[in-house]
Amino acid sequence: MALCSNPVTAGRAASLVMVVTNNMSKFCSLAPLVPYEHMTSPLDFSGEFDEPQPLEVEIGFGQGEVLVRKALEHPQRNFIGIERHWERIFRTMKTVTRFQSRRSGALRNVRILDVDAVFALEYFFARESIDHLYVLFPCPWPKKKHIHHRLFSTEFLKLLNSRLKAGAAAQIVTDLRPYREWILEQISETGFVCETEDIHPRFETKFERKWRLKGQTTFFEIRLRKISSVHAQEKEFIDVKSYRLGDFDPARFAFEDHKGPVSVIFKDFMFDPQRQRAEVYVLVAEQHLTQHLRVWIIKKDNFWRVCKAEGQMFFPTPGIAQAIDLVYAAATKTVQD
Numbered sequence: 001m002a003l004c005s006n007p008v009t010a011g012r013a014a015s016l017v018m019v020v021t022n023n024m025s026k027f028c029s030l031a032p033l034v035p036y037e038h039m040t041s042p043l044d045f046s047g048e049f050d051e052p053q054p055l056e057v058e059i060g061f062g063q064g065e066v067l068v069r070k071a072l073e074h075p076q077r078n079f080i081g082i083e084r085h086w087e088r089i090f091r092t093m094k095t096v097t098r099f100q101s102r103r104s105g106a107l108r109n110v111r112i113l114d115v116d117a118v119f120a121l122e123y124f125f126a127r128e129s130i131d132h133l134y135v136l137f138p139c140p141w142p143k144k145k146h147i148h149h150r151l152f153s154t155e156f157l158k159l160l161n162s163r164l165k166a167g168a169a170a171q172i173v174t175d176l177r178p179y180r181e182w183i184l185e186q187i188s189e190t191g192f193v194c195e196t197e198d199i200h201p202r203f204e205t206k207f208e209r210k211w212r213l214k215g216q217t218t219f220f221e222i223r224l225r226k227i228s229s230v231h232a233q234e235k236e237f238i239d240v241k242s243y244r245l246g247d248f249d250p251a252r253f254a255f256e257d258h259k260g261p262v263s264v265i266f267k268d269f270m271f272d273p274q275r276q277r278a279e280v281y282v283l284v285a286e287q288h289l290t291q292h293l294r295v296w297i298i299k300k301d302n303f304w305r306v307c308k309a310e311g312q313m314f315f316p317t318p319g320i321a322q323a324i325d326l327v328y329a330a331a332t333k334t335v336q337d
């Protein structure tokens with residue numbers, strides 16, 4: 001199912017304005033980004049690249065040093081980088097643009113997904129679609145109370161297993177020995193065998209340099225190999241429904257925040273009496289995704305329609321459906337005693 005809209009467009013659009021200039025040294029092409037309008041669940045990556053080649057994925061590529069280097073060294077492989085830090089994505093895209101403008105045909109095998117990695121694997125990658133995945137210096141969350149933020153939980157390892165091809169490998173390198181030990185504890189029943197090695201600096205990334213400058217000379221590698229398949233269902237985008245209401249009283253509209261696995265938090269309500277249109281603005285927080293959503297309650301002939309507002313971007317997830325349902329319920333209440 002196709003995407004109808006998206007949360008981080010504002011970041012993309014703002015950066016586009018900031019960087020598009022006649023001066024090539026400042027020009028940054030958005031071409032490496034997988035465009036939101038292409039983002040289906042699951043994504044057809046063959047349409048993103050010139051050639052259907054083996055697919056490598058880097059999670060948290062930071063400033064893209066390794067992503068770019070590997071893509072240059074292996075033009076016969078396709079690379080998807082996943083990162084959620086916009087400034088780092090922007091820097092990486094500038095590097096990609098620089099190479100592309102110097103060497104025709106260079107780096108046409110790189111694409112970037114600017115979303116959370118868990119969300120990306122759940123929605124965009126089909127089962128058994130990835131040939132190799134690597135993560136260099138994932139956020140270590142060293143404090144005990146933050147451990148639940150760590151990426152390589154058992155649940156994530158199962159998801160990773162299901163998206164890797166049979167026999168494929170994943171590589172994780174961390175600066176924190178206890179993080180490696182913790183990952184090893186998560187591995188049982190995830191369909192992987194693993195090898196570990198203490199390694200010396202070799203990646204020349206920003207974070208590796210940072211630890212080296214602090215005197216660290218050993219890092220902690222885990223190599224996972226998929227030996228059996230674990231099932232983790234691909235998640236699918238939903239069809240966004242709209243509703244009809246016989247009557248609606250904007251003066252009595254009240255929305256109660258909803259908290260749970262999906263939280264829907266009220267931000268604003270406006271009513272335009274001339275257009276006979278109310279707009280409800282909410283934040284929709286799901287496990288790995290927070291989105292802004294505007295919902296219209298709009299008069300049509302002799303009824304009111306509750307529907308997504310036009311001109312916005314979001315991923316049509318189950319949380320979005322729940323938010324529209326809640327707005328519909330709140331609108332219904334305005335004409336009940």
Ligand SMILES: C[S@@+](CC[C@H](N)C(=O)[O-])C[C@H]1O[C@@H](n2cnc3c(N)ncnc32)[C@H](O)[C@@H]1O
Nearest residue numbers: 060061062083084085116117136137205206207
């Ligand atoms: C410690 S930095 C390492 C960056 C880079 N690999 C390096 O070595 O310089 C971790 C990176 O992972 C990204 N990251 C962390 N969790 C992520 C997630 N769930 N999805 C996408 N990116 C993530 C962060 O934004 C950050 O850029």
